[in-house]
Amino acid sequence: MNKPSALDALLRQYPGLWRGKGLEGAACAAVSSGFEDLDALLPGGGWPLGTTVELRIAGEGIGELRLLMPVMRRLASSGRHIAWVAPPYVPYAPALAATGLDPSTLTVVRPQAPRDILWSMEKLLQSPQCGVVLGWPQQVTVGSNRRLQLAAEAGNSIGFSIRRNPCHAPGRGTTTALQLWRQHDHGPLWLRVLKMRGACRRGELMLAL
């Protein structure tokens, strides 16, 4: 009877410890994604706080913002700020207002140089007042991914790097990578887990967006 309690203590001490299939997400703080199927797939029952998530999208406008709106709304209503760094288009105020996001919590940053995009994301993620940082970085490296991950851990925030890339291999240095695509027009949004911390699931999911 002694052995399991020692294991429990170890698991409590290191929440990032890999637990094998079926045991994941025991003590991981998470925010519900707003989609039941996705919550079931994600460790801890939602987007995990203190991590960065890489979203590989087939093209801009396939539904990546609608996927993330519920988590942004949820964290904004708890008083944390939302920041978008280097969005590719103008975030359209009338549509944002219609989604119910508290507008005073949203700040848009427009850096000029690619280096500044990553720097701004890191600075914002480090701040405990910032809940979600959406970034559209142009080029990422293992080092920059790692830095963003450490910044998210410091600020207990969620960072989403949205990259338009058909490549299926997850970026090195990220803890979670998801792929988003649609198979045909009017079809549902498909989501595939490429990589996930604390879990070895590789699931595919259909979201009605």
Added chain:
Amino acid sequence: MPLTAPSSLNVPAGVEPNGPANERPQPLWFALVFPSLALEACGLDACSICAVTHETRHGQRIYQVSAAARRRGIEVQMGLTAALALCPGLVHAPRDEASEKRHLRSLLNWSKGFTPTVSQAPPDALLLEVRASLRLFHGAAALHQRLGRELERQGYHHHIAGAPTAQASLLLGRSGQALLIEQPDGLRSALGDLPIDRLDLDPRLLWRLHRTGLRSLRDLWRLPRDGISRRFGHGLQHYLDRLLGKHPDPRATVPRPRCFSATQELPAPAVDSTRVLAAVRRLLTQLVGYLRQCDGAVSSLRLELAYTRNPASSMTVCTRDATRDAEHLLRLCTERLRSLQLPAPVEKVCMVCADILPHTPPDQHLFERAHCQESWQQRLEEIEARLGPDCLWQPGLRSDHRPEQAWAELAQPWSAKELPAAKRPLWLLARPQQLVCRQGQPWHRGLLALCDGPERIETGWWDGGGCRRDYYVACNEQGEQLWVFQDLQRCGTWYLHGLFA
């Protein structure tokens, strides 16, 4: 003829401030007198045998002597040659009035930390009205001790005297009496023993008083009031009245300075910004100390860099709210300096704050939310310092049916009552993108199928920006949901205007 009068006559009836004392607190003046200021300003050690000279009609005369030199027989106003004959090892220097003023000025800035009402009594003294500060510094005696300790640490010889009138405290201090008289009742007897020639009066009048046989102030107290006025003029009576507080003695308070400027020379010309930053850090420490003294804050500061060859450059660091947080200002300066390419080695750094604002500490909330809000603002300032002033914005609404005019970049939040009824995309293209037509259908990475619409928007004819468009929600083969319109004013050309991300 010596003037004698019964002592009962010397107090005019009804002038003693008795009644009003209970209603309004009596002022308490501290005189900080620096008897060796001229020596210290010349960089001489006031404990050694030294003197400061000044130029007079009769050649170089001694202006101030140290105590050790006085013991050797050297007096003020003695000729320099005579003094050197008395004491061949005398170290002497000419008087430096500008340096004395600088020293007095820095002492004044330091004393602003104890009370806001500080006035100068040149050439060697400061007057502090401290009644309102007594509770903070645990009483007059504790404050008296603390001022003495801090002046000793700064290395100034000093006499500190406290009295209910400015003139009396100055007289006591200049006589070398470090007394503390808190109540006006004790003033007459405390001043009584002071010799007449210490009074700050015309030397000829002093000489007349001396010849009359008056040696100390107590002798003057015994004279009848009208007799003094008749015999020595109103000036003396007026002076005595101010000394005892029977006549008001307003002093001009040195006002809060309006700007800060300091320069830091680098030990060697620096080409990397880290060594410039070290100088900036020292300047910021000075700035924050200064702001604390004058209870101010800054919302912008200018840094001027002087190079070895190139002309000097300057940059301005701004904050959203007035602050005196040195760490935050240093972070902002760091970001600005990092983005700067130094064209040549930097020789010195100058910091100028032209606008000192009153310091208003943030309202204290019961919970920690306010603090969070402040540090979020500081984080945004940090980003602004690196990326430029217009890199941050918040989407806002405008009342207009034209989609490209229905949003604005602003800092105020929107009100949700003026939303359009129809579906709007989350992404808007800053400028509508013209689409080609294939097989009679608009094409964007595949043929577009129109799923929803049309929504006719026809407005703006009154300001020259009129439009007449049919908006549709369209989908292509890759699953992108697009917001497209057909411009009816331009022969039905198709445009892409937004993406339903």
